[in-house]
Amino acid sequence: MLTNQNGNNTYSFNIDKFYRNYLKGPNLFRKREALEPSFIPDELPHRNSEIEKIAGITACALKGDVPPNFLCYGMTGTGKTATVRYVSQKLAQHCTNNPPWWIYINCTVVSTPYRILAHIYNTIVGREKIPATGLPKDVILKKLLGLLDQKVKNSVCFLVLDEIDILIEKKGGNEILYTLTRLNESLDLCRTSVIGISNKLKFMEYLDSRVTSNLDEEEPIVFHPYNANELADILKLRAKIAFHEGIIEEGVIKLCAGLAAREHGDARKALQLLRKAGEIAERNQNKKIFEKHVENAQKDIDKDHIVEYMLSMPLQAQLTLTAIFLLSKYTREHIITSGDIYDVHSELTNKVPGVKQLTHRRISDYINELALSGLITANTRSMGHYGRTKIINLDIESELVERVLSQIKKIQDYKLLNYKPILLQTDKVKVKNIVFKKLI
DNA sequence: TATCCACAGGAAATCAGGGTGT
DNA sequence: ACACCCTGATTTCCTGTGGATA
Numbered sequence A: 001m002l003t004n005q006n007g008n009n010t011y012s013f014n015i016d017k018f019y020r021n022y023l024k025g026p027n028l029f030r031k032r033e034a035l036e037p038s039f040i041p042d043e044l045p046h047r048n049s050e051i052e053k054i055a056g057i058t059a060c061a062l063k064g065d066v067p068p069n070f071l072c073y074g075m076t077g078t079g080k081t082a083t084v085r086y087v088s089q090k091l092a093q094h095c096t097n098n099p100p101w102w103i104y105i106n107c108t109v110v111s112t113p114y115r116i117l118a119h120i121y122n123t124i125v126g127r128e129k130i131p132a133t134g135l136p137k138d139v140i141l142k143k144l145l146g147l148l149d150q151k152v153k154n155s156v157c158f159l160v161l162d163e164i165d166i167l168i169e170k171k172g173g174n175e176i177l178y179t180l181t182r183l184n185e186s187l188d189l190c191r192t193s194v195i196g197i198s199n200k201l202k203f204m205e206y207l208d209s210r211v212t213s214n215l216d217e218e219e220p221i222v223f224h225p226y227n228a229n230e231l232a233d234i235l236k237l238r239a240k241i242a243f244h245e246g247i248i249e250e251g252v253i254k255l256c257a258g259l260a261a262r263e264h265g266d267a268r269k270a271l272q273l274l275r276k277a278g279e280i281a282e283r284n285q286n287k288k289i290f291e292k293h294v295e296n297a298q299k300d301i302d303k304d305h306i307v308e309y310m311l312s313m314p315l316q317a318q319l320t321l322t323a324i325f326l327l328s329k330y331t332r333e334h335i336i337t338s339g340d341i342y343d344v345h346s347e348l349t350n351k352v353p354g355v356k357q358l359t360h361r362r363i364s365d366y367i368n369e370l371a372l373s374g375l376i377t378a379n380t381r382s383m384g385h386y387g388r389t390k391i392i393n394l395d396i397e398s399e400l401v402e403r404v405l406s407q408i409k410k411i412q413d414y415k416l417l418n419y420k421p422i423l424l425q426t427d428k429v430k431v432k433n434i435v436f437k438k439l440i
Numbered sequence B: 001t002a003t004c005c006a007c008a009g010g011a012a013a014t015c016a017g018g019g020t021g022t
Numbered sequence C: 001a002c003a004c005c006c007t008g009a010t011t012t013c014c015t016g017t018g019g020a021t022a
Helices: A015-024 A048-063 A080-093 A113-125 A137-151 A165-169 A173-181 A201-206 A209-215 A228-242 A252-262 A267-283 A291-312 A315-330 A338-351 A360-372 A398-405 A409-413
Strands: A070-074 A101-106 A156-162 A191-198 A221-223 A376-382 A388-394 A419-426 A431-438
Touching: A048 A070, A048 A080, A048 A156, A048 A221, A070 A080, A070 A201, A080 A156, A080 A191, A101 A113, A113 A137, A113 A156, A113 A173, A156 A173, A165 A173, A165 A201, A173 A191, A173 A209, A191 A209, A228 A252, A228 A267, A252 A267, A252 A291, A267 A291, A291 A398, A315 A338, A315 A360, A315 A388, A315 A398, A315 A409, A315 A419, A338 A360, A338 A388, A338 A419, A360 A376, A360 A388
Parallel strands: A070 A191, A070 A221, A101 A156, A156 A191
Antiparallel strands: A376 A388, A419 A431
């Protein structure tokens, strides 16, 4: 949450009293983890056909055969990862000897060819044997092949690539997928199988044809979004584990399910809402969870996302946002173009020692990223003889932006929010030559 | 109707910072 | 010390473009 580091807030928070009250207050949770996305319950409602398909494809591992590579598609929160994990647990229970290895790779975190190979290696060894950088890729691949034959002897190693679509957006993505799907050709005593999990249905179109044929050995498994009723079933099941009995008021589950169903049936979102509602109720010393807690949870989650995102951006992106903020604050009556943002950003970087001025090209990318995250909108518009540019609007409350930006060390230290862009010369179509002037 | 602005955005190159083995 | 590797951020170079204006 937001803290005021300037020391000019009007009241002081009594943390000791808060903790004492918190401990004295009601305890609603029995097992909070049950609402985490990583929790795998004993049953997965409304995923029977998917479980059946995956179980069918992977079953041959029980008899020592090589399962084919396959893909799982579906939007976020449709239970792809959970279903794969669920099946893997069940499969392990039925293995008498040589249980298969399951290596999960989240491609948003482990996103380069080198790191994927290193991650697989390190997971099998159980410690950080391969450094984060430094070795040639082919050396690691050789080491990995040796390790697989030695450690996964006479068994199968499933490589689960979560968010596999991230990979191919990057260079080298196709190559590593090709390598991973053909590991078996270089292995003697062990077999591997790749399971790709993707949020994007169109992902296959961007794949190299060599990779497509390797990954397409089975019909892809499509996970449809949950509807509100299905989400409610999931929530009921989890709530039973997560909370003590009788503390959820009528309508709470339905509300969570309804809100999440609106967001393409995202179960993760539904669980998050319920957990947050529980936390809010607990913090307010309530003995039950009411609908109002869910409504507050919804607001909190939205805001938390935005704040967290802004604080985690690289400094240059934060400065770009600062430029947009200042422009929208002080030049309300004029449109903001990417050129303006570039000018103001350059001025800002001049004020901060050790921060480089960037090129138009780079700023253009930052603008796109900010637009993608929903903080701003950017629409390309042609203005005839005045060129083609993007018209940028701040899309969230400017007070919130200001509050968050003011917490960022460099912006605070160099008082960047106290600067004001002024117009040197006004054109009838757009504002040109915005120049910075210090405020008193 | 041709022109031309102010960029958009793709591709490849470069740089710095992390590392390696010899 | 040296040659070399990998990555992520950024620059350089480039071609493309919608539509008001001359």
